[in-house]
Amino acid sequence: GAVVSQHPSWVICKSGTSVKIECRSLDFQATTMFWYRQFPKQSLMLMATSNEGSKATYEQGVEKDKFLINHASLTLSTLTVTSAHPEDSSFYICSARAGTGMGQPQHFGDGTRLSIL
């Protein structure tokens, strides 16, 4: 149980392109989803927290106009990297929290490797 699917797994595109990444909870409803960025050999860096039906909360230093997050349903959140540039190349990972009980763990997708040429 608690499966999170992320798509696409790898995308290569030209500088200036906007890229959308989808995160779906397959077998549970997720009122809260998270988006992380991970650089090689480093831990996960939280970018934003999204709650279904409301605006995402961004971490300090993350440009909300660059990284658009939509959480339109209890099973789907999307991250759009707008006008992507080479410095946006990274490994992006989403997670979802099952249930609304206190301290529920996060379950992660398999990540999206984004390469901007």
Place this chain on the structure above:
Amino acid sequence: QKEVEQDPGPLSVPEGAIVSLNCTYSNSAFQYFMWYRQYSRKGPELLMYTYSSGNKEDGRFTAQVDKSSKYISLFIRDSQPSDSATYLCAMSVGNEKLTFGTGTRLTIIP
């Protein structure tokens, strides 16, 4: 000082050995403690999830939490080459965001 300290390794042990992975933390308010396993180019996979102090066992894995010492551990018995991965500890206060350790890179040598 980081909120969560974790030795990045790398740690190499022979197949069949017991592996001990540890994290220390400074925030006494942390209540929920997790261990994730991350293979290369994959997302983290939840291994163990514990609340407050105590031990929890699941198959070959045992998680220990000592809140008085602000110290958590993950033990892997009868280690296998397939256990080779990066292990991340994570913790939270209630439903607040997770605070991760840097991860320990583990290699099990056949």
